[in-house]
Each structure stands twice: as C-alpha cells, then as structure tokens.
Amino acid sequence: MWWPAALAAAVALALGVPALVTSGTSASGSSSIAVPADDSPEAGFARDMATHHQQAVDLSFIVRDRTGDEPTRTLAFDIINTQANQRGMMMGWLDQWGLSQNSPAKPMAWMKMGHDYQAHDGSLMPGMATNAQLAKLRSLSGRDAEVFYLQLMIEHHKGGVEMAQGYVDLAKNDSEKRLAQSMVVAQTSELELMTDMLKERGAAPGVPDS
Template sequence: MTADAVTPAEEDDGAPRASSRRRLWWPAVLAASLALALGIPALVASGTSASGSSALSVPADDSPEAGFARDMATHHQQAVDLSFIVRDRTADEPVRTLAFDIINTQANQRGMMMGWLDQWGLSQHSAAKPMAWMNMHHTYEAHDGSLMPGMATNAQLGKLRTLSGREAEVYYLQLMLEHHKGGVEMAQGYVDMAKNETEKRLAQSMVNGQTAEIQLITDMLKERGAAPGVPAS
C-alpha cells in the first residue's frame, strides 16, 4: 500500500497524520504473508513458474480477471478510507479493532490485485464501466449514486466525517455492513466465472472473510440498539 492510497482519510481534517503512516509502513510485508497463507506464490500470480516457463496465460484487458482486480481494488480502497475516518472519531475498542483489521486486510489484498495488473502488463484503470466484467447483460446502475455494489456515496462519506463517538460508530457499522454485502456479491461473481485459480482463491477468501464480518457487524449494531440499514441522508 502506498502512502497516497491512505491520503483521503488521513487528511480529512486538512492535516496528514504522521502516526497513520508510521503504523502502516508494513502492509507490503503483510501482503506477502497473506499471499503465502492463501497459497499464492508471487511468480505463479504473474504467470511465470519458478523455472521461467509460462504457468498461466496473461488475462486480456477486458477479462473478468482484470475487471475484478480493478473494481475490487477501488471497492477495497473505500473500505480502508471509511475505517481510517472512524478510527479517529471513536474510542470504542471493538469498533477501532474492526476498523484496524479492515484497513490491514483490504489494503493488503488491494496491493496484491494492483501488483497482478502490473505483472500482467495491464493498466490499473480502464475506460470500461464498473462491473462490466460481470457480464450482467446490462450496465450496472446504482440507484443510490454509489459507484459499485455496497459502496458509500460522497454524501455518506461526508456525513461520517461530521460524526463522533457513538453516532460515528453506528453509522460506520451501517455503511460497512452494506459495503461488505456488495463486496461479497462482487467476489462471488468472480469466483463463479474465474479462470485464474490464483485470483479465484483470493476472491473466495474475500467471500469467506467478509461473510464472517457481516455477522460480526450485525451483532455489533444489535448491541448498540441500532438497525442494520443505512438511514436516508
């Protein structure tokens, strides 16, 4: 994870936080550990075996492999930003722990996907519309103004930045619940059509991990006497 990847959340009050940069100097190291835990050797991910022979064909620019990597990287970045915002607006340890876990996990996964695109010789950005890789036979249209399933709108991000304490905790949990539901939908969509076994394993780990966190977040909202849905702005 690069320094500029965390700038939006770190600078929401106009001043970068040096402590955030000190705490997150090691995502690249954790990304490697995560890759090993998932059985994802870096050379195989790039399409080359240890012997130098081609192990995987390089995905096309308009393939589900490339589309999923790009869209999920964007989706993950917002989860990281949301978590940075709430981290500085509550002293509640369970919420801060959840936010810290999401920052680390999703920043690491995002780094892996960006790395694959680079190794495949593909741009990290595309002119294709979000979710085009899912072959839904129609253009993805979000009625709430979000970019992809579950993503918060700019207005919702702005609102979270105005809250503190219990209000910030609850609103963050409500936003993250929807964010995870959308993430699971996207990851499962890729699992169902994947041709790259390496990327498929990562996507399946997202389905498993975020499904577990959906239950955790639901329980945390219940403990706080809050409904799971995001209230209308």
C-alpha cells in the same frame, strides 16, 4: 501508505501469484501461458475490487479517528490491514500482467450479469458509500459514528461479497480465485459481527437517508 507497484508485485509473487509470461515458447520448448486479457474477469475483478477495497479502508480510517470504542476500532484496524494487503496484491497482479490499473469499462461489466447500477456521487458500484455519506461520517463522533460506520460497512461488504462470488464463478486464475473465495468467507463472517455490533448499540442494518 500504499506500496509501489513493484513491491506489491513482489509480495503477490511470494504469495503464489504466477509470474508474468508472454505468448510464445520457452527455452525448454514448452508453451508459455498467456496473461489475462484487458477485458477479462481476472483484470476486471482486480481493478473493481481494488477500488472497492480502497473505500473500505477510507471508511475505516475515518471511524478510527471518530471514536474511542475498542471493538469498533479493532474492526476498523482489521479491515484496514486486510483490505490494504489484498488491494496491494491485486495491483501487483495487474502490474505483472502488464495491464493498466484503470479501465474505461463500466464497473462490474466483467461479471456479465446485466448490472444496471448507476454510479452517483462517488458510489461507483453496489455497496459503495456516496461522497455525502463519507462527509456525514466525518461529522459524527462516538456512538453515532460507530452506528453509521457499521451501517455503511454492512452495505459495502454485501456488495463486496457479491462481486467476489461473481468472480469465483467465472475464475480461470487459481490464485485470484482463492483470494476471492477468502473474501467471501471473511466478509460474510464480518457481516454477522457487524450486525451483532449494531444490535448492541440499539440500531439495525440499513443506511438511513442522508
């Protein structure tokens, strides 16, 4: 399902991502621009948001197969398409920069906000669902699956918006900053939509104890 890194890099380049350059001087005599450091906000955001996006895609594929409700399926398809595309771009950037797609650093450490979130049961960052919650979603169908998906995805988007805004505030890469800004706008809009969808189903935001 996922693009090879080279293809992701090509797509990212076509969308305006600067080409990988190394330190030194070009043939024309102009200085080249250093790639982001391995512990930079640029690298940290790309890695962490790619992981965050992967779970949003996973959640959306699950609910797609658990309900025939068209509004829910449409939302799920939109999230799958948008976040898979964005994930490919971020993996492409890391590939261009010659950086690994994984890091031993604590998730969100690049934000330098003193996050004390403790990863547990597959939930690596704020907003991410646990493995138990994923299993529960797989066990539901119809309205129950729709409601639980929306509740999980609202929390997921809240975490995603916080992370994206955190990068916007630190960004030194214009292309990556634009992508993060677009995430803030789009996911904030989807938060409103999902809250309305829950209301239509007689439910409210907030993930119940599993």
